[in-house]
Amino acid sequence: xxxxxxxxxxxxxxxxxxxxxxxxxxxxxxxxxxxxxxxxxxxxxxxxxxxxxxxxxxxxxxxxxxxxxxxxxxxxxxxxxxxxxxxxxxxxxxxxxxxxxxxxxxxxxxxxxxxxxxxxxxxxxxxxxxxxxxxxxxxxxxxxxxxxxxxxxxxxxxxxxxxxxxxxxxxxxxxxxxxxxxxxxxxxxxxxxxxxxxxxxxxxxxxxxxxxxxxxxxxxxxxxxxxxxxxxxxxxxxxxxxxxxxxxxxxxxxxxxxxxxxxxxxxxxxxxxxxxxxxxxxxxxxxxxxxxxxxxxxxxxxxxxxxxxxxxxxxxxxxxxxxxxxxxxxxxxxxxxxxxxxxxxxxxxxxxxxxxxxxxxxxxxxxxxxxxxxxxxxxxxxxxxxxxxxxxxxxxxxxxxxxxxxxxxxxxxxxxxxxxxxxxx
Amino acid sequence: xxxxxxxxxxxxxxxxxxxxxxxxxxxxxxxxxxxxxxxxxxxxxxxxxxxxxxxxxxxxxxxxxxxxxxxxxxxxxxxxxxxxxxxxxxxxxxxxxxxxxxxxxxxxxxxxxxxxxxxxxxxxxxxxx
Numbered sequence: 001x002x003x004x005x006x007x008x009x010x011x012x013x014x015x016x017x018x019x020x021x022x023x024x025x026x027x028x029x030x031x032x033x034x035x036x037x038x039x040x041x042x043x044x045x046x047x048x049x050x051x052x053x054x055x056x057x058x059x060x061x062x063x064x065x066x067x068x069x070x071x072x073x074x075x076x077x078x079x080x081x082x083x084x085x086x087x088x089x090x091x092x093x094x095x096x097x098x099x100x101x102x103x104x105x106x107x108x109x110x111x112x113x114x115x116x117x118x119x120x121x122x123x124x125x126x127x128x129x130x131x132x133x134x135x136x137x138x139x140x141x142x143x144x145x146x147x148x149x150x151x152x153x154x155x156x157x158x159x160x161x162x163x164x165x166x167x168x169x170x171x172x173x174x175x176x177x178x179x180x181x182x183x184x185x186x187x188x189x190x191x192x193x194x195x196x197x198x199x200x201x202x203x204x205x206x207x208x209x210x211x212x213x214x215x216x217x218x219x220x221x222x223x224x225x226x227x228x229x230x231x232x233x234x235x236x237x238x239x240x241x242x243x244x245x246x247x248x249x250x251x252x253x254x255x256x257x258x259x260x261x262x263x264x265x266x267x268x269x270x271x272x273x274x275x276x277x278x279x280x281x282x283x284x285x286x287x288x289x290x291x292x293x294x295x296x297x298x299x300x301x302x303x304x305x306x307x308x309x310x311x312x313x314x315x316x317x318x319x320x321x322x323x324x325x326x327x328x329x330x331x332x333x334x335x336x337x338x339x340x341x342x343x344x345x346x347x348x349x350x351x352x353x354x355x356x357x358x359x360x361x362x363x364x365x366x367x368x369x370x371x372x373x374x375x376x377x378x379x380x381x382x383x384x385x386x387x388x389x390x391x392x393x394x395x396x397x398x399x400x401x402x403x404x405x406x407x408x409x410x411x412x413x414x415x416x417x418x419x420x421x422x423x424x425x
Numbered sequence: 426x427x428x429x430x431x432x433x434x435x436x437x438x439x440x441x442x443x444x445x446x447x448x449x450x451x452x453x454x455x456x457x458x459x460x461x462x463x464x465x466x467x468x469x470x471x472x473x474x475x476x477x478x479x480x481x482x483x484x485x486x487x488x489x490x491x492x493x494x495x496x497x498x499x500x501x502x503x504x505x506x507x508x509x510x511x512x513x514x515x516x517x518x519x520x521x522x523x524x525x526x527x528x529x530x531x532x533x534x535x536x537x538x539x540x541x542x543x544x545x546x547x548x549x550x551x552x553x554x
Contacts, residue, residue: 360442361490362490363489364464364466364489364491364529364532365433365489365490365491368429368528368529369433379464380465381465385465388465394465394466394487394488395464395465423429
């Protein structure tokens with residue numbers, strides 16, 4: 001790839017351009033959806049924390065799978081079944097390598113990051129959490145890392161503890177540590193907050209919890225597409241992420257778990273695939289990971305996700321993280337300089353999520369006006385209502401960046417926000 | 426193409442900035458809460474009835490310009506009306522532009538659903554979904 005010299009715009013003053021090898025215009029050409037007009041303007045897609053767009057490599061891989069390899073996996077002795085199984089299992093290996101898991105059997109395919117958390121709550125959780133026990137989460141969690149634990153606690157008569165965050169939107173580690181008590185059976189925290197962008201110090205969190213023999217689940221839905229993730233370095237016991245936020249297809253996600261934990265856990269759903277033998281008297285469950293993959297899995301999803309992870313590897317997660325960090329810094333400077341705009345979430349360690357409110361204008365009106373300029377952002381509570389409550393706002397507008405966004409697009413966002421202020425002046 | 430000014434007409438912007446009857450009605454004999462679970466907009470509508478007729482009305486809560494202006498203008502238009510009349514009032518022409526923005530139609534109708542619930546004496550909060 002060529003260097004950033006091909007960028008059509010001069011970099012803004014004071015912002016260092018990406019080192020060689022990251023050509024955003026070349027990258028954008030891999031994403032056909034970006035090349036379109038919305039309401040008469042060039043599409044500016046800044047809703048990547050909701051879902052990311054897919055490079056052609058991903059959609060091509062899915063089409064190729066259906067046109068060439070499709071059959072049910074792990075069943076048939078015929079040629080196509082063997083090929084489909086190979087493709088599906090190659091997806092597992094790709095996910096294992098991508099998050100640096102020790103063993104490919106530690107990767108369980110699920111429907112979404114949400115389903116991964118539910119799986120752990122309903123299997124590990126139901127087995128180990130009893131009346132009077134506690135589950136510890138943080139105050140910045142997405143609803144998907146709150147509600148499954150709430151359901152578990154309700155069922156078992158256990159208590160959901162919530163570690164607070166400070167005004168910058170950072171976890172208060174001392175409080176988190178204090179809440180790790182003798183009854184705490186599991187802790188669950190987000191790696192990167194979808195509403196605030198905060199990157200949590202997962203390594204430290206895990207150390208604090210492990211010092212008390214408490215396992216940790218990490219919700220990595222926003223982290224895996226943004227920063228390099230090494231589950232062994234983090235030391236966490238469970239880690240979940242989704243395909244569709246990681247430039248892959250919808251309908252597939254990954255649950256990573258340490259093998260010994262997975263092996264000792266009861267199964268999640270019953271059905272085909274998850275058994276090794278069935279009679280009306282007794283069923284013997286299959287081995288990990290198949291024990292947790294009842295029914296025909298999302299084979300094309302695994303193929304698409306592998307293509308996405310290979311695409312990300314090709315660009316390099318370090319490069320992506322660095323590039324998005326520059327976009328975030330640039331956007332933070334520009335947006336916070338607009339009068340009447342307040343940024344929600346100002347953690348020192350932050351990934352490419354910019355939540356903001358404009359004085360006197362409801363975020364939904366911001367979203368509609370920006371949409372008329374072709375700019376897609378998310379507005380609302382971002383499935384994190386407790387975070388909104390913490391910052392005393394009903395909702396925020398959220399621009400979230402992806403590996404294909406540009407500084408020109410951030411300039412368009414800034415012009416859009418100025419237009420909002422004009423309409424509501 | 427829909428124009429922003431069709432949606433954000435001056436009168437809507439004005440009502441959203443200075444909503445009328447934005448208060449709790451003391452001694453209200455009917456009230457209801459309505460919310461839009463997708464976006465979190467939430468209003469309470471208070472009614473003081475005189476027989477069948479709406480003697481006083483107020484609302485409180487939070488929401489976008491469209492939902493707030495709609496609630497504000499609704500309170501103006503239903504005062505003194507009977508609950509029979511109310512069903513005819515849902516078509517304030519100033520909100521015609523909203524129909525060009527399908528994602529925002531529920532913002533305009535939230536207060537009206539809430540009013541309906543108050544008149545029917547519903548105890549549970551009503552939802553746009």
